Amino acid sequence: MVQGTTSDAGKTTVVAALCRLLQRQGVKVAPMKPQNMALNSAVTIDGGEIGRAQALQAQAAGVAAHTDMNPVLIKPSSDTGAQIIVHGRVRADMDARDYHQYKSIAMGAVLESYARLQQNYEAIIVEGAGSPAEVNLRERDIANMGFAEAVDCPVILVADIDRGGVFAHFIGTLACLSESEQQRIIGFVINRFRGDISLLEPGLEWLEQKTGKPVLAVLPYLHGLILDAEDAIHLHQHQQGKFKILVPAIPRISNHTDFDALRAHPDVDLQFIGPDSPIPAADLIILPGSKNTREDLQFLKAGGWEQVLERHVRYGGKLIGICGGYQMLGQLISDPHGVEGHPGDSEGLGFLDITTELSREKRLQEVHGICAFHAHGTARVRGYEIHMGLSYASSNTRPAFLLEQDSTKNEEGCVSPDNLIMGSYLHGLFDHPEACQAILQWAGLQSDQQIDLNAMREKNIDRIADACIPLLDSLQKL
Template sequence: MSFPYRTLMVQGTTSDAGKSTIVAALCRLLKQRGVKVAPFKPQNMALNSAVTIDGGEIGRAQALQAIAAGVPAHTDMNPVLLKPSSDIGAQVIIHGKVRGDMNARDYHQYKTVAMAAVLESHQRLLAQYEAVIVEGAGSPAEINLRDRDIANMGFAEAVDCPVILCADIDRGGVFAHIVGTLACLSESERKRIIGFVINRFRGDIKLLEPGLDWLEAQTGKPVLAVLPYLHGLYLDAEDAVQAVQAERGAFRIVVPSLPRMSNHTDFDALRAHPEVDLRFVRKGEAIPPADLIVLPGSKNTRADLAALKEGGWPQAIARHLRYGGKVIGICGGFQMLGAQVHDPHGVEGEAGSAAGLGLLDMETELTRDKRLAQVTGSCAFADAPVSGYEIHMGVSHGGALAQAAFHIEGRPEGAIGKDGQVLGTYLHGLFDHPEAGRALLHWAGLDSQHTVDSNALREASLDRLAQACAPLMDRLLLPD
């Protein structure tokens, strides 16, 4: 099959309109039809990231889209990644490597440099793939960001590619979203929109058809597809986190929803476990009793540690341990378990130190260099393999590390406390490996033979998503 577009971009009327999933679906459909395709997002702002085959860091959504396309994730697929470290600043990552921290105003001036990186990556992908499916960011109608835009129409205009505009009908106001977005665009930008996709529809399509007819008459552009609301998909989220998991099992796991929590995709496999009740506890909510408390990764360890203390978590964790509960700390959460977190270089803000929770005999010094690695190994507390990835800035040292949690490629990794109740590690994706996930839950107190195969669930969801989006592909393949 030949695909009529070398580069096709999917933009949305709002954030979370479905851009990521539509790009993933198109990548999977093209793969199924024998087209060598790559995903691409010029600029991504997200705290969920993945390590690539070339040793860099990209947004988690682009790594998922690469899986959909059946190709290795590469830094060219997301050349600019912004990881917020405060309300007005972010770590800027170009071609997978940290360039520094910038506030919003400084980054706006830096966009000319970022755009050069974006165009370089796009050209490299075009040289290797038959088609590139591009995901926009936020909305092209954000007038205040139009100057030097590299994420939406600024990119589309620079490479002269067609655009699909998608909107989420489940939010309400879908027709206003679409017509209002068009009104905010320039004439040349409106012309490059080839049609609309209405996403997350549930109900009787006959009741929607008068609105579709009006929209096409009003804009002169076709509705390419109306996509259904798909329940129960197992797909890596770009950034949004579900606050509360419906109670389904007897084994309760609670996670503090910290202000700069990163890589909450670590918990996707736990969400899918039929015997686990996973709950994210937000600021101000009561901390419920639990079998296991997991401290998540963080983009700003000291700030999130302060938020943890403000929320009363140290007292809740002490009570939890007193009654025999278990605690796991992942990456930044691991660093919080120690006695001190030192930031002598001001990596995450003002230089200084902060007292940790004192649950592991170790201290951490934050460093300017970031470790990025995909790793495999085995559990030290069970006969089970483990795989995952490391994304962290900091080195931990102390007596606790003598009792490792894992053996990774010939070296000890992480720590288990002397009492056997506290485990810390720098490995993300711990629960994704079925055997490692079962071993960790058994260590925490869940006596179950059930395993969750994250890869199988993800592949099945991508195929289901692709099937739902097949009508969109059919429309794209129609001659003009």
């Protein structure tokens, strides 16, 4: 099991790297994260939903993503409430206190998944969540040491030296653990090191003498690494491409990995715009997915985005809404059952002639087809749907995509009559190089550049795997 001294210490990438290295050795390996709190998710081969990071790790292992790889997924809908997904399906909406009590039941689901993975794989690389030093969450823990103790699993502890204070992170984390938990840690991994390793060596010796545990590896800082983020948005990461794209960083943004291909495009400057930040002019604005569409819609209106979008479109700028963003662009969002909060209706932004009604049933599926908005209608698209509710378009809109299923073509999404606005439920619609190029051409970028996100992902998985060869060597010598 790979645990971290903090969130974003590098647990996800270390697990992915070890999965790829074992896969290279011919070992049938699977990743697992017992409990994940994230709004970036993926559809699995068994028709469920797991954290996006576990889908990445499954790819690294060379296996299909399955709900057992992330048996409990928590998708926050507010500061205190969340949708609880167990074995890929929505189980309930709970506040933090109720979920804390529910974890005793959730542990049963986690252990079921672990047992199934044991039956089907030779090795399992498990990722912890946050930090095991969160003593307020130790009771009924299923995410870190609670799981490791239950299945008798050895643990390596990862810390990010780029944050500073790496030795304090290790010593402080150990101090917060019980004696049996301390003994379970078999070594340390220092992540994101840059500089002269000889200057670090006295600290490594001190750490090993102080704790009696080895430093298994010092992993380098890998510049330009693009991999599916588990949840956090880095607002200031963008490049100076000629084509300007803005994405409002709404509070409950979901699947912002949709924009990874655009961030990697050399001709694109994509910026996430946080609250109270200046909103610059752009060629294209994209409203992202949301876990609480009506509240995030109100956030946009309160932040002046409605006026910004009206001016943007009036001067010929292109506008896209994805999933929750698609719903926001319509006339009305109705939530009669209180799926995402209090029951009621919200007036949309009014850019597309659609109405949406949220429902208790979540739609989860992978899809493929063609870009209907494209002049020749031949560009291929692949994506996945994760949403609760349906949108109904009027007859004066045309479909954005034609999805192929059982030898039929089904219309999906819509494009406004003036061809300035597009909406779709498809996540990952920029991941396929043909679709990405077609959408950018529709938005006004004339470029021959094609971004193959899957090929980039494979290349970067191999980069982190190569960097972790010393770690696997150390582990296999223990």
